[in-house]
Amino acid sequence: MRRVDLHAREGEETGFCLMNIPTLELPSLLPYAGTCFAARPKKRAVSAACTPSQNHILAALPAEEYERLLPDLESVALPVGSTVYGADERERHLYFLTAGLVARFYVTASGASAEFAVTGREGVIGVAALLGGGSTPSRAVVLNAGHAYRLPSTLLKEEIRHDSALLRLLLRYVHALIAQTGQNAVCNRHHSLEQQLCRWILSCLDRLGSNELVMTHELIAHMLGVRREGVTEAAGRLQHAGLIHCGRGRIAVLDRPGLEARTCECYAVVKRECDRMLPELRRRELYITTRLRPPLFAW
């Protein structure tokens, strides 16, 4: 595995691979560019010292398969607002996220956008590289700065040719992703904004493994495809009920069971589908605990 320094200064020679991809022009992401996020990945890098096994799929692999993959994995930082894959962009790598949050969303011809799935440490970005479709008409944008390990699609093809655990896990993830997308669609259609907001906050926190979300109301409005005022109003009601605390572009959850009671059943449905990947994950988790280091994930 290539060792990299995540926070080398510009021009310094490292193995660090920065994606030369355009920054998202969503105005709501701009306030983050220099402020709250600058400190965040650094802290993470020091405390968590990114390893590929922070990704749940990689962590669930049998030890020998995991070791085989290690030399091919390339470390990538995901700065907030960057686009991992644009619409119809050819997906040449599979990104295993180890930290942060990436949203997949559509931008319609009129410019309206709606998120249909969020991905964190439990998943991968670039499923088209796996399924051989080349590209997707949606975009994947980093919402919360993080880190990923990427595998070129050519190596991926070789790896999954023989019936590997990686392929099985990735296909299961694709299934969970499809279920998540479908459920979000029906949720957007039939459930109130407040229920959707609860679902969204909870699913993001699950993927981040934290209790606090760094996110403005405007960005949430973009993701849910509603007006900002609607989000502010719904968040105000949740805050009044003592479930969350909003402040300075951060949302902290104070009463998680309360928030879960307030959301629609869509959250539970999606979580159940995602949790089906767990049996194999647990075995690996055990392995990590005993052999390598204490487990870091809370999912």
Add this chain to the structure above:
Amino acid sequence: MLAPRLEASLAPLAARPLRARTNSVARRAAIENCLLAAVPRETYRRLAARLEPVVLTFGEILYEPGDAIGHVYFPGASLVSLLTLADGHLALEVGLIGREGMVGVPLMLGHPVSPVRALVQAGGTAMRMAATDFFREFRLSVPLQDELYRYTHALMAQISQTAACNRFHVVERRLARWLLMTQDRVKSDQFRMTHEFLAHMLGVRRVGVTNAARRLQQRKLIDYRRGNITVLDRDGLEAAACDCYEAVRDMHEGAPTGPATRPATRTATRKLRISAAA
């Protein structure tokens, strides 16, 4: 009463025309389904031994959410909707599967349980295969895997596009998109559909569908009478539909191709070759 011996001697005669017919139905339906038509002939021969021709009827439910997937279906002339449910009764169509695809994708992804309701939306022929047989063939055949992975990818794009479309586009444009998608898959200008059913598909009230259909009818794009929809002006309907239609159609036709992706025409030639062989 006929002697048992005579009955026994007649049996093969009685069975012969039936078997011949089943075979011809099987061949026809196989050619109809693009996935089956796209796999190499040897693979198809092996699959054909396990495939069973069935006729799906309108309104039949193949799976409910949480049901074990007993069979996978390769629709021919039939059309199957994937509906996500909320609160047990509110439904929304997230995917539409016709001759270009397969019903039962979760099985291939390693989940023997369907997360959605699969509802037959236009009756017709289909081929089905028992889950265990399918799983074995799927593991054995690399070309089948490639085709199905690519199809899964297109289905994913369709589901996510539908999600965005449901969010932002008005009922009339969504109805136009839906009619076009249906027409593409059943390959006929006319099909049966009730307003109530459409309301379920589009996730709106019945009145909304009635109004939208009336407006399309006023523009002379469709004719809607006693549950029969006839597409009168396809170009006009395409203009009336939202962009989502184009995007999803391009995905299924394999527009964004690279060297790894087989061009769409290959399927067509393969189809021709198989029909010639048949």
